[in-house]
Amino acid sequence: MTKRFSAQREMIRDALTMLDHPTAAQVYDHIRRAYPQISLGTVYRNLGDMAAGGEVLRLSFAGAPDRFDMNTADHCHAACVWCGRIFDTDGSLPAALLRELDAAVEKSTGIAVQSRAMLFSGACADCRPVH
Amino acid sequence: MTKRFSAQREMIRDALTMLDHPTAAQVYDHIRRAYPQISLGTVYRNLGDMAAGGEVLRLSFAGAPDRFDMNTADHCHAACVWCGRIFDTDGSLPAALLRELDAAVEKSTGIAVQSRAMLFSGACADCRPVH
DNA sequence: TATAATAACGATAATCATTACTGAATGATT
DNA sequence: AATCATTCAGTAATGATTATCGTTATTATA
Ligand SMILES: [Mn+2]
Ligand SMILES: [Mn+2]
Ligand SMILES: [Zn+2]
Ligand SMILES: [Zn+2]
Numbered sequence: 001m002t003k004r005f006s007a008q009r010e011m012i013r014d015a016l017t018m019l020d021h022p023t024a025a026q027v028y029d030h031i032r033r034a035y036p037q038i039s040l041g042t043v044y045r046n047l048g049d050m051a052a053g054g055e056v057l058r059l060s061f062a063g064a065p066d067r068f069d070m071n072t073a074d075h076c077h078a079a080c081v082w083c084g085r086i087f088d089t090d091g092s093l094p095a096a097l098l099r100e101l102d103a104a105v106e107k108s109t110g111i112a113v114q115s116r117a118m119l120f121s122g123a124c125a126d127c128r129p130v131h
Numbered sequence: 132m133t134k135r136f137s138a139q140r141e142m143i144r145d146a147l148t149m150l151d152h153p154t155a156a157q158v159y160d161h162i163r164r165a166y167p168q169i170s171l172g173t174v175y176r177n178l179g180d181m182a183a184g185g186e187v188l189r190l191s192f193a194g195a196p197d198r199f200d201m202n203t204a205d206h207c208h209a210a211c212v213w214c215g216r217i218f219d220t221d222g223s224l225p226a227a228l229l230r231e232l233d234a235a236v237e238k239s240t241g242i243a244v245q246s247r248a249m250l251f252s253g254a255c256a257d258c259r260p261v262h
Numbered sequence: 263t264a265t266a267a268t269a270a271c272g273a274t275a276a277t278c279a280t281t282a283c284t285g286a287a288t289g290a291t292t
Numbered sequence: 293a294a295t296c297a298t299t300c301a302g303t304a305a306t307g308a309t310t311a312t313c314g315t316t317a318t319t320a321t322a
Contacts, residue, residue: 006288006298006299006300008299008300009299023279024279024280025279037300037301038300038301039300039301039302039303040280040301040302041280041281041282041300041301041302041303042299042300042301044279044280044281045281045299045300046299048280048281058193060191060192060193060194061191062189062191062197062248063191063309065278065279065280066193066279066280076236078236078240078242078244079242080242081245087239087240087241087242088239088240089235089236089239089240090239093232093235093236093239094235097228097231097232097235100228101224101228101232102251104220104224104225104228105207105209105220105224105251106253108209108218108219108220108221108224109209109218109219109220109251109255110218110255110256111209111210111211111218111251111252111253111254111255111256112253112254112259113209113251113252113253114212114252114253114254115251115252115253116249116250116251116252117193117249117250117252118247118248118249118250119247119248119249120233120236120240120242120244120246120247121242121244121245121246121247121248122237122242122243122244122245122246123242123243123245124240124241124242125241125242128243137269137270137271137317137318139270139271140270154308155308155309156308168271168272169271169272170271170272170273170274171272171273171309172271172272172273172274172309172310172311173270173271173272175308175309175310176270176271176310177270179309179310194280196307196308196309197308197309
């Protein structure tokens with residue numbers, strides 16, 4: 001009954017707490033500063049396993065590398081088209097709204113919605129005044 | 132003042148009407164039956180140009196090749212996790228709901244939503260009884 | 263119409279993200 | 293210690309997409 005923790009996986013967890021929604025490459029670069037022999041393949045393998053096990057979320061953005069999120073709570077993401085930062089929706093995103101959406105989608109498509117992937121884009125509060 | 136369209140681009144348009152939300156490779160395979168010398172690069176270039184010009188939509192799905200949609204109306208997509216088919220939401224998806232969502236996202240993230248990408252997944256009506 | 267300029271093509275090479283493979287290292291079990 | 297399983301680092305392979313480039317249409321012009 002041994003819990004398996006490789007030192008490398010622990011470093012990956014640390015990186016996920018330090019870096020905000022990082023890509024695998026960003027996790028790799030971060031770890032490399034302290035542990036140069038880490039392999040990008042190890043990062044990908046661990047992130048993939050963790051995502052498959054539900055320990056982290058894998059976020060897919062159009063035309064961009066996947067990002068990873070250690071916040072596994074049900075939340076959405078909004079990306080700033082100017083600075084590229086990614087923001088979490090907090091719990092305040094009314095679950096009722098989402099359920100209404102699901103119902104509308106099911107009525108329209110016949111699909112019984114099990115999961116949804118949604119990404120919002122726009123100008124963040126910092127970038128908005130500038131542009 | 133000539134509107135230029137190559138025969139190949141016209142074939143691509145045809146393919147988009149025949150095939151439901153096809154990938155570039157599917158468009159290529161379709162055209163190839165009648166015009167074997169078409170190049171996959173030509174398909175990608177034309178689809179990319181058409182998408183950039185707003186003539187078609189490019190849909191990005193996690194871990195899968197992009198798909199193209201000649202229906203440029205504002206609509207969402209729902210994929211069946213069993214048969215892989217992709218369904219359109221018709222206009223009945225209440226725009227009011229979406230605006231409420233945008234507002235909730237802005238309140239939560241500070242992002243003034245300009246666009247959203249959303250994909251729903253679940254079992255379609257055909258596949259549901261079977262599984 | 264002949265010809266020069268442009269635009270698009272087909273073939274293929276290159277890129278980028280990601281996964282798969284391999285032999286070595288590490289850790290657990292008996 | 294001998295064995296068995298897991299994970300590693302390194303690297304090769306894959307798959308989707310884009311870039312390059314010489315050739316072939318297509319449009320404009322003399
Ligand atoms: Mn998040
Ligand atoms: Mn559609
Ligand atoms: Zn910003
Ligand atoms: Zn189905």
